[in-house]
Amino acid sequence: MKKLLKKFRSVQTRHGFYSVGMIAVVIVIAVVVNLIVGQLPEKWKQVDVSNKNIYGVSKTSRKLLKNLGHKIKFTVYADKSTTDERIKTFLDRYTALTDQIGVEWINPVDHPQALQENKDAQSSSIVVSCEDTGKSVTVPFSDIIVQDYSSYYTSGSTSESEFDADGQLTSAINQVTTDVSKKLYYTTGHGETTLSTEMTDELEGSSVTTEELNLLMVKEMPADCDLLLIDAPSGDFSEQEKTMLLEYLSGGGKVIYVMGDAMSDTPNLDAVMDQYGMTKTKGYIADTQRNYQGNYYYIFPEISASGDLGDGLENNMVLLVNSAGFTVKEDLGDTLTVDEVMTTSPDGYVVTENEQTQGEYTLAAVAEEGEAKLTVIASESMINSQITDYFSNLDNKRLFVNMVLNNFDDVENLSIDPKSLSVEMNTVQHAGSISTALIFGVPAVVLIGGFVIWMKRRKA
Structure with a gap:
């Protein structure tokens, strides 16, 4: 018994008890912390470390x-x-x-x-x-x-x-909770471009439904038309359609006109623009200052989007390709206002086969007169899926949706870009001396250092 008591009083035993006690304390602390953390809300517990x-x-x-x-x-x-x-x-x-x-x-x-x-x-x-x-x-x-x-x-x-x-999920919640619903009609019969499924889905997520409309097949604009979209027609409107369009606008209608090919002949559509203070230029727009990798016809316009038009823009970068253009009249009268949304730099050009004219040209604008609102976008590439998919980091889609919803006072842009799941590979571009040192040198230093320390302790 005395020998047993003596062992318990030894320094080694006391150190052992101390170690066991400290381990028990650490375990108890860990259990208590886990119990406390388990009661925290999910938003505080989870840290997103996903790619x-x-x-x-x-x-x-x-x-x-x-x-x-x-x-x-x-x-x-x-x-x-x-x-x-x-x-x-x-x-x-x-x-x-x-x-x-x-x-x-x-x-x-x-x-x-x-x-x-x-x-x-x-x-x-x-x-x-x-x-x-x-x-x-x-x-x-x-x-x-x-x-x-x-x-x-x-x-x-x-x-x-x-x-x-x-x-x-956000789009679904909005659709089941809101009583607001808007109807967008898009014209057909003039070689127009059709909105992509992705774009219509984004609009539906903000409670805007779409339906096609041939103006030659109706006597008047549908009563439930909250917005009319003319998307890059290759041909012109007839006189009858022009009259219907102007009557719709004068009654407080809302129209978005996405211009087609810059060299197409569209005098009736040009007349509608002209009545709302905008004059189409004849030729393609180039910009020697704001362009994509030296291609003057791939333009990054200067953007002046304030308020709801600028909501959610990530980097104020929009790409337009082979764009048409227009200018805004200086004398607009007392009731008409035209706000330029996208323009070239002062080093913009209108280019035809015969000449190049330098100037600052408008690439998107919103004209308002009373309740009427005419939004003009100079290029269909603004919402072309080949552009928006390849340059997914740009604001093309977001700005277009903002332009659509800018026509409504009670609809909010709920467009949210999906997260990419594409695999990104990390590769060594230049495996030189630094790469060799990291791969072989660092492990060798650790092994040699460990061996030296082991030898010293062994001899001690």
Whole structure:
């Protein structure tokens, strides 16, 4: 017994007890901290370390969620255990920002009758519903994690291209909670360009629906036309259509005219512009100062977008290709105002086969007279999908949507760009002496240093 007591009183034993005690304290602290953290809101617990911040919730969404005045329900028709972790993580982060959203998971395999009872439901989707308004919108998982099918016919495989949970859910909430709905008609019959599906989806997300309209087939403008879009016609309007257009504007109508080819002959459309203080120039617009990599016809206009027109612009960079142009009259009268939104630099040129005329030219403007509003954009490339997809960091789409919604006082731009899921490879461009040192030198130094320290301790 005395020997046993002596061992407990030894320095080694006391050090051992101290170590055990400290380990116990650390464990208790860790358990308490985890219990406390477990009670924190989800938005404080999770840190987004994903590539390209795919779990980040935009300012637009945060504003909408902060001002939600209705209870919203997310019904997820999927097996939670097998659902993509990215979707589950984003749902947790998104719904943690408000107490107005409830989430329910229903496995369609275990409860097949749930799909039959809800006509809007489908497997692998989120049904966003609002009991107060009685509206619901279905968001398929395939619209959240978007697949790129461009290589399917050559390789037989697809790849993930975008993560659009933020935009899809915010758009759905807006659609089920708002009573505001606007109708945009786009003209046909003159070789117009058709809005891309992506663009119409963005407009619908802000409660703007679209429908085609042939003015020669109607006696008057539809009563529910909140905005008329003339998108890059290759031919001119007839006299009858010009008269109908001017009557619509004089009655307080709203029109967006996207100009077609700069060399096309459109005297009737030019006359409408002229009546609202804008004169079309004959020729393509070039800019020797603000251009893309020395190509004078690929222009980065100077942007003067204030208020709602400038809302959400990331870098004030818009690319126009082979653009037409116009000038604004100096004498506009007392009732007409024309605000220039995009212009060339003073080193702009109007170029034809025979001459080049230097000057500062207008590439987009908004004319207002009373309730009437005519917005003119000089190039269809503003919303051409080949431009907007390739230069996704530019503000082309955002500014165009702003121009559309600028015609309405009670509609907010809820356009949110999806996050790219494309793989970015980190490669060594020049494997020189620095690369060799990092790959071989640093590990060698660590090993040699460790061996030297070990030898010294061994001899001590």
